Amino acid sequence: MADMNDAATIWAEAKRLLLANASLSERYRTCVSGLKPFVCFDDMLVLEAPDELTRLTIETRVNKEVLQALQIASGRRMTFVIRIASEAPQKPAETTTPDDTNDAITIAYQAQQRNHPSTTQNIGTPQTAGVSQTAGADQRPRQTRGASQHRQPQADLFDLQAAEDAAARRNPVYPTYPADTAANQAATNQTNMAQPVAPMPQTPAMPVSTVPVSAAPASAAPANPANAATGASSAFAQGAGANPAAGAGYEYPSYSATPSYPNAPLPVTGPNEAPLPQHADAFAAQRAAVTADSQATARQAEAQAQAIAGASNAGEASNGAASANGATPADGAQGAKQQLGMADSQTNRDEETHLNKKATFDTFVAGDSNRFAHAVAVAVAEAPGKNFNPLCIYGGPGLGKTHLLNAIGNEALRENPSLRVRYANSEEFTNEFIEAVRNSANDPNVVANFNRRYREVDILLIDDIQFLRGEETMRQFFHTFNALHQANKQIVIASDVAPKNLKGFEQRLISRFDSGLSVDVRPPDLETRIAILRMKAQNSGMEVPNDVLTLIAEQVTDNVRELEGALTRVHAMASLNRQPLTRALAEQTLQDFFSSDVEITPTDIITTTAQYFQLTFDDLVGTSRTKNIAMARQIAMYMTREMTNLSLVDVGEIFGGRDHSTVMHACKKISSEMSEKREVYNYVKELTVMIKRKDSSK
Numbered sequence: 001m002a003d004m005n006d007a008a009t010i011w012a013e014a015k016r017l018l019l020a021n022a023s024l025s026e027r028y029r030t031c032v033s034g035l036k037p038f039v040c041f042d043d044m045l046v047l048e049a050p051d052e053l054t055r056l057t058i059e060t061r062v063n064k065e066v067l068q069a070l071q072i073a074s075g076r077r078m079t080f081v082i083r084i085a086s087e088a089p090q091k092p093a094e095t096t097t098p099d100d101t102n103d104a105i106t107i108a109y110q111a112q113q114r115n116h117p118s119t120t121q122n123i124g125t126p127q128t129a130g131v132s133q134t135a136g137a138d139q140r141p142r143q144t145r146g147a148s149q150h151r152q153p154q155a156d157l158f159d160l161q162a163a164e165d166a167a168a169r170r171n172p173v174y175p176t177y178p179a180d181t182a183a184n185q186a187a188t189n190q191t192n193m194a195q196p197v198a199p200m201p202q203t204p205a206m207p208v209s210t211v212p213v214s215a216a217p218a219s220a221a222p223a224n225p226a227n228a229a230t231g232a233s234s235a236f237a238q239g240a241g242a243n244p245a246a247g248a249g250y251e252y253p254s255y256s257a258t259p260s261y262p263n264a265p266l267p268v269t270g271p272n273e274a275p276l277p278q279h280a281d282a283f284a285a286q287r288a289a290v291t292a293d294s295q296a297t298a299r300q301a302e303a304q305a306q307a308i309a310g311a312s313n314a315g316e317a318s319n320g321a322a323s324a325n326g327a328t329p330a331d332g333a334q335g336a337k338q339q340l341g342m343a344d345s346q347t348n349r350d351e352e353t354h355l356n357k358k359a360t361f362d363t364f365v366a367g368d369s370n371r372f373a374h375a376v377a378v379a380v381a382e383a384p385g386k387n388f389n390p391l392c393i394y395g396g397p398g399l400g401k402t403h404l405l406n407a408i409g410n411e412a413l414r415e416n417p418s419l420r421v422r423y424a425n426s427e428e429f430t431n432e433f434i435e436a437v438r439n440s441a442n443d444p445n446v447v448a449n450f451n452r453r454y455r456e457v458d459i460l461l462i463d464d465i466q467f468l469r470g471e472e473t474m475r476q477f478f479h480t481f482n483a484l485h486q487a488n489k490q491i492v493i494a495s496d497v498a499p500k501n502l503k504g505f506e507q508r509l510i511s512r513f514d515s516g517l518s519v520d521v522r523p524p525d526l527e528t529r530i531a532i533l534r535m536k537a538q539n540s541g542m543e544v545p546n547d548v549l550t551l552i553a554e555q556v557t558d559n560v561r562e563l564e565g566a567l568t569r570v571h572a573m574a575s576l577n578r579q580p581l582t583r584a585l586a587e588q589t590l591q592d593f594f595s596s597d598v599e600i601t602p603t604d605i606i607t608t609t610a611q612y613f614q615l616t617f618d619d620l621v622g623t624s625r626t627k628n629i630a631m632a633r634q635i636a637m638y639m640t641r642e643m644t645n646l647s648l649v650d651v652g653e654i655f656g657g658r659d660h661s662t663v664m665h666a667c668k669k670i671s672s673e674m675s676e677k678r679e680v681y682n683y684v685k686e687l688t689v690m691i692k693r694k695d696s697s698k
């Protein structure tokens, strides 16, 4: 029975409680203040919000607190729904409409409707009714909650006005999510999601800000660095230690106001000279040697692995593995343990799970190009092993596959810390397996331990599956896959191509991948690129005007990693010169970077870098750790990663068979030092020009 007075009374008291709740941020309290009671139907209170953002914020961030306040205020368990006040100008809805039949959220919603119609019977579908359901503690559908939760920060990122407001209020842009109530957890466990059988459908168009980006005033600067750094969910901001510029109160080093070019440390050859042919040959030879060496090593390891194949699949190591004796370690490969140890200290990897703790859903921007993948990833994180198993995320380089894999693991652990999660790329899986096989002669438990590590988990996340090689390693992975799948454990793989296009994989493995769901990530559209840049800038404490973000986003279209690289460059240029970061400065900085359409090869980069630093090609791909060689090598690795589409593994292989974590470390180091050290910035800048010039003069 509808009761207007009851609604007003209950809400007045609930609102009083909420405004007195010190744990709610000012922003959330402002949202609470903006709500008006509309009507009460038995145990459901209908509230009116002035706009979509307020509604989303309350539903996704303050849901638990509102439910608690309503219970105290009314003396009974109540639910609430929020409608948008009819007179208020509405922002485009962030949530999907029932027309978005391809959207995972809608699929989830429809499944939810089918499975639990009682949770939605009073109000119809969220958007068509103009009233969005926010189910009570015992009703709220998990998928809907999860997905909308993770969209909310993006409303700010896509919306210039919101970004400006956030900056003006100097509030953290990404507040933490409220913890689930036990009842929510129970509701979650009830929820069943229909499993789509079709592969990736087209994603629906994403409603984004109605404010034209180019019309944005330069004052729409991102939030204060200090605030960005304090954003509780702002995972990237935690990395401020790596880059002093990201920390509040950072003082730029005092360099002269104008850059001095050229800055090369006395190059022996001019920039226009042709690459040294012997170096190119050396590179070819080196690469051939590396390939031959690693193939030989792989063959040896495979032979060893085959010797104990039966035992290893049963989780036992056989003494027959003594045939592993005499194996030659791969050049540059120091053993998986050591490599992983290095990765731990060099990245933000968790020691046990190997997850990059900073790659979360909070720091992932969903747009048309990746929305389906994002939504499915959220669903998997919230109910691992239940739906979409296995999940395969595929797409081109630098488009967020690794990020999503890590976000799934991090989110699943956030929701249920007792889960056992393991992230590994296929190279690590292979190396660990090979090492286990090698060592099994000395310790019969190592293969069993390897199996435990990969088979006794609740979620296994395997990255770059396309690099899995070797008959025995494949077989090992097949058995690992089966063991997990049969036990309803979640498997997520990432690949550069759709499963059916994986080369060198047995059909039985491909058909297992195909039995789940495959989703692709594609290059982001302009709005998404701008939103990504805005987030990266905010989380790194960079003050970057909107027109500069737009410029970068217009120029870098296919790869988010390159997008980040371009942002780093323009910010570094302004920081080092203590100049305001204007569009003109950004244009000038990026000019060289974007002037060439021709393909640049690692040979170009290594040859030019070697010349520039008066070193040889072999120095850069060799083993010397002399300081100047190590720095030149790191710069060359950074540039190879930035200027080519090669993966970390590829770059590692080219640079003398180094581990991918070494390349990752080099890239992070140089990217960070570019903002702090003028000479590093100048090296990269000048080398870019030289490499592009050489390339265009071919």
Ligand SMILES: Nc1ncnc2c1ncn2[C@@H]1O[C@H](COP(=O)(O)OP(=O)(O)OP(=O)(O)O)[C@@H](O)[C@H]1O
Pocket (backbone or CB within 6 Å): 359, 363, 364, 365, 366, 370, 395, 396, 397, 398, 399, 400, 401, 402, 403, 404, 496, 532, 560, 561, 564, 646, 647, 648
């Ligand atoms: N949608 C996004 N939102 C925020 N950051 C993103 C997004 N997509 C990619 N990134 C960032 O871009 C960089 C590259 O992404 P990632 O390593 O996940 O790509 P990938 O698809 O795994 O690439 P590769 O195939 O080359 O390994 C990372 O720093 C990641 O955080």
